[in-house]
Amino acid sequence: MSMNGTYIGIDFGGTNIRAARVTNGVMVENHNAPTPLNPKSCEETLNALVNVAASVMDDSVEGIGVGVPSVVDREKGIVYNVANIPYWDEVPLKDILQERFSVPVYINNDANCFAIAERYFGEGQSFENFVGITLGTGLGGGIIQKGHLLADANCGSGEFGHVPYLDHDIEYYCSGSFFMHEYGVTGKEMYQRALSQDKIALEAYRKLGSHLSVAIKIIILTVDPEMIVFGGSVATAYPLFEEKMIEGLRDFRFPRSVEKLKIRYSNLKHAGVLGAVSLCY
Numbered sequence: 001m002s003m004n005g006t007y008i009g010i011d012f013g014g015t016n017i018r019a020a021r022v023t024n025g026v027m028v029e030n031h032n033a034p035t036p037l038n039p040k041s042c043e044e045t046l047n048a049l050v051n052v053a054a055s056v057m058d059d060s061v062e063g064i065g066v067g068v069p070s071v072v073d074r075e076k077g078i079v080y081n082v083a084n085i086p087y088w089d090e091v092p093l094k095d096i097l098q099e100r101f102s103v104p105v106y107i108n109n110d111a112n113c114f115a116i117a118e119r120y121f122g123e124g125q126s127f128e129n130f131v132g133i134t135l136g137t138g139l140g141g142g143i144i145q146k147g148h149l150l151a152d153a154n155c156g157s158g159e160f161g162h163v164p165y166l167d168h169d170i171e172y173y174c175s176g177s178f179f180m181h182e183y184g185v186t187g188k189e190m191y192q193r194a195l196s197q198d199k200i201a202l203e204a205y206r207k208l209g210s211h212l213s214v215a216i217k218i219i220i221l222t223v224d225p226e227m228i229v230f231g232g233s234v235a236t237a238y239p240l241f242e243e244k245m246i247e248g249l250r251d252f253r254f255p256r257s258v259e260k261l262k263i264r265y266s267n268l269k270h271a272g273v274l275g276a277v278s279l280c281y
Contacts (some may be wrong), residue, residue, distance in 0.1 A: 003120070006060040007280040010053055011110065011272030012068045014084030017049050020273040021056040025121075027270060031055040035085065042087035050100055063104045064097055065279035067113030067272055069140070072155045077107045083138070106279035109155050110134070113275030114231055114266075115142025116149055120278050122271070123229045123264040130225045131158065132266075136232035137187075139171040139215070143223055163218055165211075170218070173211035176234050179204060191237050202240065209241030213248025220257050231266035238265050 003025030011018040013035060020030035033052050039045045053064065069083040077094020097105045108116075115132030118124035124132070128147045134140040139161030143150040150157050161171030172178065176187030183190065183204055193201035219228060230238065249258045268274065 003281060005062050005280075006058075007277045008053060008056055008061055008064045009273035009275070009277030009279075010049065010064065010066040011113070011270075011276055012049055012066060012082075013110070013272075014069065017052045018270070018273050019052045019056050020270060020277070021058070021061065022274070022277045023060070027274070029056050030270065030273065039086055042091060045085055045088065046091070046096065050097070053097070053101065057101060061101075061103055063106065063280040064101060065113075065276035066093065066097070066105065066107045067110040067276040067279075068093070068107060069110045072107050072109055074106075074108060074155060077105060079107060104280070108149070108276075108279055109140070109142070109158075110272060110275075111140030111158060112142035112149055112155070113279065114140070114271050115144050115158070115229075115275070116278045117268060117271040117275030118229050118231070118266060119144050119147065120281070121274050122266055122268040124227070127225075127227045127262075129223075130227040130229060131219055131223055133160070133215075133219075133228060133230050133235075134232040135175055135230055135234035137176045139175045141219075143225075145223075160215055160218055160222075163215075165214065170211075170215050174208065174215050178208055178211070187234055191240075194237070194240050205237065205240035206244045208234075209244030210248045212241065212245045216245070216249060216261075216263075217252055220252070220254070220261065224257060225261070227262040227264060229264040229266055231268065231271055235265055 006023040018032040020027045068079050070079050078092050082088035094105045111134045114134050118132050124130050130144050132142045141158035141160045143158045163170045179190040252258050
């Protein structure tokens with residue numbers, strides 16, 4: 001893939017807004033700001049996003065890519081029901097940004113952006129068919145087939161976290177939310193406790209691994225990828241859950257699929273903005 005040109009990538013989340021200017025595949029400037037807490041309107045958050053983008057903008061920029069935690073009408077650039085951001089139920093973000101900055105704008109789901117970042121910059125460079133899974137506060141996913149994001153209808157493929165499971169869904173048991181729901185502590189606190197060999201914390205990660213094996217089985221049965229790459233804050237703790245996750249795959253109906261499946265963990269810094277930039281290529 002040619003990475004010639006200068007583009008801006010924006011990673012728009014419920015906690016932070018990050019933006020970077022990338023020239024010929026190399027990040028040359030980046031900036032971030034907190035997403036407004038308890039905003040009184042959509043405009044308040046939108047202004048914060050525009051200001052972060054403007055901070056890395058210059059005359060060489062040829063396009064802007066944006067990753068958002070929601071489903072997206074990619075053709076029209078409308079984002080719907082953005083997670084953890086009030087008043088963003090239906091926002092024509094593409095038109096707003098194109099009018100403000102006078103360059104083409106491309107918008108996609110943030111987990112899709114993670115997957116495409118891995119394809120161009122990370123663990124997916126040598127795989128044509130794989131799934132990128134973000135393990136953070138929630139669980140999101142993006143599907144790469146034949147080297148490109150899956151061409152789905154509503155930008156909803158790969159959202160394995162919302163598959164019903166036990167008395168909730170996969171995300172409830174396979175993300176940082178699991179620690180909060182079941183133990184009343186954040187993922188960061190649970191990780192620190194596990195590093196101190198706290199027995200409850202170590203067992204919590206083993207349970208997380210067992211639940212993740214179910215998520216992997218669902219992924220194999222729906223997509224059957226060559227590789228799954230995990231990213232996000234919880235994924236960095238994989239030595240604490242990997243053994244139970246692999247153990248949980250031993251009873252899978254198609255053992256050859258498990259044997260051939262590669263499991264990787266992301267080493268990418270700034271995966272969100274790099275994936276958003278990749279939407280422009």
